[in-house]
Amino acid sequence: MTEPSKKRVLSGIQPSGNLTIGNYLGALLHWVEDQDLYENYFCVVDLHAITLPQDPQELRQKTREVSALYMAAGLDPQKATIFIQSHIPAHAELAWILTCLSPLGWLNRMTQFKDKAAKQQADSVSAGLLNYPVLMAADILLYQAHGVPVGDDQRQHLELTRDLAQRFNHIYGETFVIPEALIPRAGARVMGLDDPLSKMSKSTAGDYHAVYLLDPPNAARKKIMRATTDSGREIRFSTLPEKAGVNNLLTIYQALTHDSNEAIEASFEGKGYGDLKKAVAEVVIAALEPLQRRYHQLLDEEGYLEQVLADGAERAATLAEKTLKEVKDRVGFLAPAHRWPVNRDC
Ligand code: AQP
Numbered sequence: 001m002t003e004p005s006k007k008r009v010l011s012g013i014q015p016s017g018n019l020t021i022g023n024y025l026g027a028l029l030h031w032v033e034d035q036d037l038y039e040n041y042f043c044v045v046d047l048h049a050i051t052l053p054q055d056p057q058e059l060r061q062k063t064r065e066v067s068a069l070y071m072a073a074g075l076d077p078q079k080a081t082i083f084i085q086s087h088i089p090a091h092a093e094l095a096w097i098l099t100c101l102s103p104l105g106w107l108n109r110m111t112q113f114k115d116k117a118a119k120q121q122a123d124s125v126s127a128g129l130l131n132y133p134v135l136m137a138a139d140i141l142l143y144q145a146h147g148v149p150v151g152d153d154q155r156q157h158l159e160l161t162r163d164l165a166q167r168f169n170h171i172y173g174e175t176f177v178i179p180e181a182l183i184p185r186a187g188a189r190v191m192g193l194d195d196p197l198s199k200m201s202k203s204t205a206g207d208y209h210a211v212y213l214l215d216p217p218n219a220a221r222k223k224i225m226r227a228t229t230d231s232g233r234e235i236r237f238s239t240l241p242e243k244a245g246v247n248n249l250l251t252i253y254q255a256l257t258h259d260s261n262e263a264i265e266a267s268f269e270g271k272g273y274g275d276l277k278k279a280v281a282e283v284v285i286a287a288l289e290p291l292q293r294r295y296h297q298l299l300d301e302e303g304y305l306e307q308v309l310a311d312g313a314e315r316a317a318t319l320a321e322k323t324l325k326e327v328k329d330r331v332g333f334l335a336p337a338h339r340w341p342v343n344r345d346c
Contacts, residue, residue, distance in 0.1 A: 017203050021284060036079065041083075047085050104118065111156060134160075147180055152189040211223050251329075
């Protein structure tokens with residue numbers, strides 16, 4: 001399973017709603033496509049999800065759903081360690097140590113914090129939301145990951161992770177690998193179908209905002225056919241804000257077909273926006289159908305998901321605890337002199 005010659009990657013998705021094709025094209029698809037290139041660690045980041053209020057029942061259900069979607073999308077548990085973040089206490093422990101090294105100014109600058117805080121009453125914004133990127137740094141640094149495959153919205157958090165790793169290494173001596181963001185060329189920032197100037201997000205409301213990975217084909221088609229475009233006719237990649245809708249559809253198409261800009265533009269020469277939307281709907285549905293089939297098969301196999309997550313947690317814990325032990329030692333924490341009683345009933 002472990003091949004030391006391969007570089008290690010780690011990434012995760014919050015179980016904070018229904019996964020969108022943004023999560024798929026920006027992250028999941030690349031985890032799957034590149035799983036033979038790396039030593040892989042992928043977690044469902046439930047500790048991150050509670051930085052905003054979550055219903056406990058729903059959080060549990062979404063955590064299972066997202067874990068199953070990782071495999072349904074094609075992650076092979078023989079090649080990837082798949083686990084739940086809260087099953088490994090070392091994430092929260094390292095996050096605390098890194099919190100104590102994080103200047104408030106660095107955290108206050110994070111655009112995701114500013115955006116999410118702006119959507120809440122000022123007095124209900126939690127310290128957890130501010131510390132979100134520190135927890136993310138802990139996730140990555142615990143596993144000494146070389147690469148972090150994420151969408152473009154996580155670029156700033158990755159920079160902060162690198163800064164924190166460098167700060168720790170500078171103060172306490174070489175401890176952490178300095179990780180790099182692995183951001184895909186196409187699909188790094190899928191925009192809302194109803195508002196192509198805002199990022200597609202699982203937590204954004206709106207019936208026509210996002211295609212979800214578990215949407216039936218007809219629902220996915222309907223949303224794509226209703227996507228916001230413009231009053232023009234030209235089907236070209238463009239960075240102009242008024243062409244953002246068409247550009248978004250072309251980007252989704254490209255992320256799934258892997259065709260070049262020139263080939264895609266040539267294939268839509270002389271065609272209208274309706275043709276483009278139909279073509280995008282076809283490639284999206286073709287990607288979702290097998291994923292959904294595998295998802296339902298997986299959930300029908302009683303105990304399988306639980307077994308994968310238990311194996312994953314065991315493997316993840318070994319690596320995480322090794323790093324945490326070294327960190328605690330460097331920080332100056334006294335190592336426990338004896339084992340705590342194992343039998344808690346005593
Ligand atoms: N629209 C997107 N385009 C490309 N990549 C995206 N990602 C998210 N949205 C897009 C990538 O998906 C991974 C998991 O994201 P996350 O759940 O940890 O948090 P997020 O980035 O905040 O994603 P959402 O969907 O917007 O979630 P909510 O609404 O809960 O905050 C990351 O790699 C991210 O880049």
